[in-house]
Amino acid sequence: MTDHPSLRTAATELFGVRYPIVQTGMGWVSGARLTAATAAAGGLGILASATMRLSELSAAIDKVRERTDNPFGVNLLPSQPDAAERIALIIDRGVPVASFAAAPRPDQVATLREAGTATIVTVGAPRHAEKMAGIGVDAVIAQGAEGGGHTGTIPTALLVPGVVAATAGSGLVVLAAGGMRDGSSLAAARVWGADGIAMGTRFLLTAESQVPDHVKDVYLGSGLNSTVVTRAIDGAPQRVIRTDVIDGLESARGPARLVRAASNALRFSRASGTSPLDLLRSARAMHANGERTWSQVLLAANAPMMTKASVVNGDLDVGILPTGQVVGSIADLPTVDDLVTEIMADASSALRAVCSSEDPATEHPTSQEI
Ligand SMILES: Cc1cc2nc3c(=O)[nH]c(=O)nc-3n(C[C@H](O)[C@H](O)[C@H](O)COP(=O)(O)O)c2cc1C
DSSP states (O other), X not given: OOOOGXXXXXXXXXXXXXXXXXXXXXXXXXOHHHHHHHHHXXXXXXXXXXXXXXHHHHHHHHHHHHHOOSOEEEEEOTTSTTHHHHHHHHHHTTOSEEEESSOOOHHHHHXXXXXXXXXXXXXXXXXXXXXXXXXXXXXXXXXXXXXXXXXOSSOHHHHHHHHHHHTTTTTOEEEEEXXXXXXXXXXXXXXXXXXEEEXXXXXXXXXXXXXXXXXXXXXXXXXXXXXXXXXXXXXXXXXXXOOXXXXXXXXXXXXXXXXXXXXXXXXXXXXXXXXXXXXXXXXXXXXXXXXXXXXXXXXXXXXHHHHHHHHTSOOTTTOOOBOOGGGGGOOOOOOHHHHHHHHHHHHHHHHHHHHHSSOGGGSSOOGGGO
């Protein structure tokens, strides 16, 4: 069966890919293997770079290129001290798409735009999307509250149509995220007016994701109510699997929280090879810059390493497992190619079923009619 015509969208055009399906940047998870597999399958794969050194990012770009000629992207934290060097690398290496985990500065967007690199920003509210359109961003990932990792409060079913309405006529490409997992998600996103879907957790649970099998088993065993949004890890709301470590951090108060944070931070600094002095230095810098408590900065300074210990090294005692709520409705580990192929076939059937019933003239609507 051919793909439904409304699945050729402004997103496929902007990124130069076959399918309006984006595998998002996930720290420690979306490395070269997953990104290359998504790109080869016809979607847009995005390398997570915030958790890589510049040299590692460069090597990961090479690895993706060895495996596929298709377009792919790199995810950045706009506030990273070496963000300018990362942007220069993306431009220099001709990576066609840069995605930002949070709002970039206008000059960062302008530099990428001038080089012809498409830009994506993750947003959690319609007004943020409007602002991004205003500074020349090409696309947004509208991530609803149920999404994985750092996340907002507006659910996907309210956020996506809200972002589409707020940015109508601006030319901004909108990708629906948070709870997306299959063909019905893609069909629904198109009906909401989005140009495609972006998925984190669903791609984390594929054969090509580098997360160890016993950790994938923990994800697969989680239900719809197994996740929690907590500020206890780094001060910003983050959706993770509810583990004993998270419960402990959540329930500790005042001095107890500080003691727990300090002992966790020290334990994990040993595991990650970061010296306690370096840890203290970066915690002090964070404390001086922001409004986080000492316990939050101590943990925040080490949060990336704690996540690494959990999802890369498979140390489940560390217990930091970022995930979307959709984890509770995922029960398999398909290859990326099978996943993308099935999503396209099911979305096409769903759209045909919705459009075909009464009036034969509406059987093959154009994308504008959806
Ligand atoms: C393990 C994990 C790590 C993540 N790391 C990042 C990141 O480094 N940068 C980013 O922009 N988003 C990150 N996210 C958010 C995802 O890119 C994506 O927007 C989100 O997972 C979408 O929701 P879903 O999980 O319901 O698909 C992460 C999510 C997960 C599950």
